[in-house]
Amino acid sequence: xxxxxxxxLEEASKLARVVDHYVLDTAQTYPQKLADxxxxxxxxxxxxxxxxxTLLAARxxxxxxxxxxxxxxxxxxxVAHTFTLIHDDIMDKDEMRRGVPTxxxxxxxxxxxxxxxxxxxxxxxxxxxxxxxxxTHEQVYRALKAxxxxxxxxxxxQALDMLFEGTWNVGVSxxxxxxxxxxxxxxxxxxxxxxxxxxxxxEAEDAxxxxxxxxxxxxxxxxxxLGVFGDPRVTGKPVYxxxxxxxxxxxxxxxxxxxxxxxxxxxxxxxxxxxxxRRAAKIIEESGALDYALKTAFRYAExxxxxxxxxxxxxxxAKKLLADxxxxxxxxxx
Amino acid sequence: xxxxxxxxLEEASKLARVVDHYVLDTAQTYPQKLADxxxxxxxxxxxxxxxxxTLLAARxxxxxxxxxxxxxxxxxxxVAHTFTLIHDDIMDKDEMRRGVPTxxxxxxxxxxxxxxxxxxxxxxxxxxxxxxxxxTHEQVYRALKAxxxxxxxxxxxQALDMLFEGTWNVGVSxxxxxxxxxxxxxxxxxxxxxxxxxxxxxEAEDAxxxxxxxxxxxxxxxxxxLGVFGDPRVTGKPVYxxxxxxxxxxxxxxxxxxxxxxxxxxxxxxxxxxxxxRRAAKIIEESGALDYALKTAFRYAExxxxxxxxxxxxxxxAKKLLADxxxxxxxxxx
Numbered sequence: 001x002x003x004x005x006x007x008x009l010e011e012a013s014k015l016a017r018v019v020d021h022y023v024l025d026t027a028q029t030y031p032q033k034l035a036d037x038x039x040x041x042x043x044x045x046x047x048x049x050x051x052x053x054t055l056l057a058a059r060x061x062x063x064x065x066x067x068x069x070x071x072x073x074x075x076x077x078x079v080a081h082t083f084t085l086i087h088d089d090i091m092d093k094d095e096m097r098r099g100v101p102t103x104x105x106x107x108x109x110x111x112x113x114x115x116x117x118x119x120x121x122x123x124x125x126x127x128x129x130x131x132x133x134x135x136t137h138e139q140v141y142r143a144l145k146a147x148x149x150x151x152x153x154x155x156x157x158q159a160l161d162m163l164f165e166g167t168w169n170v171g172v173s174x175x176x177x178x179x180x181x182x183x184x185x186x187x188x189x190x191x192x193x194x195x196x197x198x199x200x201x202x203e204a205e206d207a208x209x210x211x212x213x214x215x216x217x218x219x220x221x222x223x224x225x226l227g228v229f230g231d232p233r234v235t236g237k238p239v240y241x242x243x244x245x246x247x248x249x250x251x252x253x254x255x256x257x258x259x260x261x262x263x264x265x266x267x268x269x270x271x272x273x274x275x276x277x278r279r280a281a282k283i284i285e286e287s288g289a290l291d292y293a294l295k296t297a298f299r300y301a302e303x304x305x306x307x308x309x310x311x312x313x314x315x316x317x318a319k320k321l322l323a324d325x326x327x328x329x330x331x332x333x334x
Numbered sequence: 335x336x337x338x339x340x341x342x343l344e345e346a347s348k349l350a351r352v353v354d355h356y357v358l359d360t361a362q363t364y365p366q367k368l369a370d371x372x373x374x375x376x377x378x379x380x381x382x383x384x385x386x387x388t389l390l391a392a393r394x395x396x397x398x399x400x401x402x403x404x405x406x407x408x409x410x411x412x413v414a415h416t417f418t419l420i421h422d423d424i425m426d427k428d429e430m431r432r433g434v435p436t437x438x439x440x441x442x443x444x445x446x447x448x449x450x451x452x453x454x455x456x457x458x459x460x461x462x463x464x465x466x467x468x469x470t471h472e473q474v475y476r477a478l479k480a481x482x483x484x485x486x487x488x489x490x491x492q493a494l495d496m497l498f499e500g501t502w503n504v505g506v507s508x509x510x511x512x513x514x515x516x517x518x519x520x521x522x523x524x525x526x527x528x529x530x531x532x533x534x535x536x537e538a539e540d541a542x543x544x545x546x547x548x549x550x551x552x553x554x555x556x557x558x559x560l561g562v563f564g565d566p567r568v569t570g571k572p573v574y575x576x577x578x579x580x581x582x583x584x585x586x587x588x589x590x591x592x593x594x595x596x597x598x599x600x601x602x603x604x605x606x607x608x609x610x611x612r613r614a615a616k617i618i619e620e621s622g623a624l625d626y627a628l629k630t631a632f633r634y635a636e637x638x639x640x641x642x643x644x645x646x647x648x649x650x651x652a653k654k655l656l657a658d659x660x661x662x663x664x665x666x667x668x
Binding site: 030033034087091109110111114118120122125128131136140145149152155159160162163 | 363364365367368418421424425443444445447448450451452454455456458459461462465470471472474475478479481482483485486488489490492493494496497
């Protein structure tokens, strides 16, 4: 990494602790198997990027009191994210995440479906619980709107992602639209929730939302890169799974348009062996797709930082960390 | 049926139309396949019992204006219910419902999971949209709390239902607890949402909630009866599916305690043939379990009517229809 993110990572790990406590305190339920399945992936770790954004946005716009009010909302967005991971792993047949077997591998598909459903419901329950921390009913309403919009967009994004597996007729703008929905929307909601907890006017909420959306697109492009060129011991998930599934990542879309469709098409897909996939990765790299995707990700991170710079902050340190976070989402290696 | 429900059924079909319009107007989404999968079961029909309760409760407590304000909330509870059916059908491997193949049979499990997730998100989106009809932010907050609590309880109930499949150590009180969560909670929410839309005080909301919970238990016991003794051409779903899955319905729990475990245990389960299941149904009937279950269902319907009778009504016709509905949920044959 070209710069140090030690301040950001230290702060994020403190904020993650707060969210972990809130969730583990409130998500315990019965029957035990349901609690275990629901919290399996949550307890395995994760970057807690989304709740970190919520809490930093709240502090940036409203100081420490706003950050405290935002804890249930930050927890809501993290459990909502966890729910989508559990269900997506079933649909994408992914077997490892965060260094552990995925929920459906450990508990079976039925329990993984149900565990995701519980977390989905819990995320909205947490929004309502914002009043316990002093959120007004109007703030709860705005938070409900932000999170339910995001949950709808994420479903649409996942649907497009699945449909794209079956076609080569996917362009860069199709990809960006899909990624804005699948990943951008929930990170947008994370940032909005922080602004809402701070009692910010709609314009500031919208600006933070845009920051989140751009950061989310940058994050997803980097995620796709790590899915082909990442180190599984660092990322906690296997490489090439996207290539096997025929996912239309920015890498694949660019490589196919540059290196020619035929050669790559023959190397990737559900029947491809490890050697085929390694060769495909090489073709992708040599086509310039890796460079192109990284540049695109940085461009989105810069757009996020630009939007953010135009928003007045009560806490300028939190604002600086959010700006760092946009870049970190591209520079990270896990 | 021992009494006429023509007033109720006529009213319910009018109210269902209102909800159908609201949902079909707002749930259309893209990509098309996601919209199709999400609305497949909804369009196949259904009794629309839950939204009918919401709208009648709103009118009973607040007149026609309250009923109009309640439409998004009534729609929320119906799409939430549809979401649980879609996911439960995957978990229970049920292949027919409402006279059509279930969502996962038509669209595959991945799309059925996603369709359910979209409807789940949509149900909370509808709560937020209550403000468009004039609900205050406080009412939206109360509605959010009611629906998210219910969604959590339904997950717990489904988890217990699944766990009970693997054991014979399930008593009547375990069953009633499970059913209160799995079915009672969402019908309780339906009734609460009506009271909330009417701007009723918490006590009236709680009383309506109790009416809904009791009605829900009565409804589920009858549902279990129809699952063994119903006419598939009328119910739209196959008989004996619960027996095959080893579901611990009130019928089975009672029959096992009366007729002895061994004979029945050998006749039901995933490997049972049609003849075994027919014999099991006969044993259940002869054990007195059918009588017992029906009586229990009627007792809950009566409890629902009793609670309801103690609540003051603005519209006594709506109150009368809600009282009828509690009984109808046991007397229905579909």
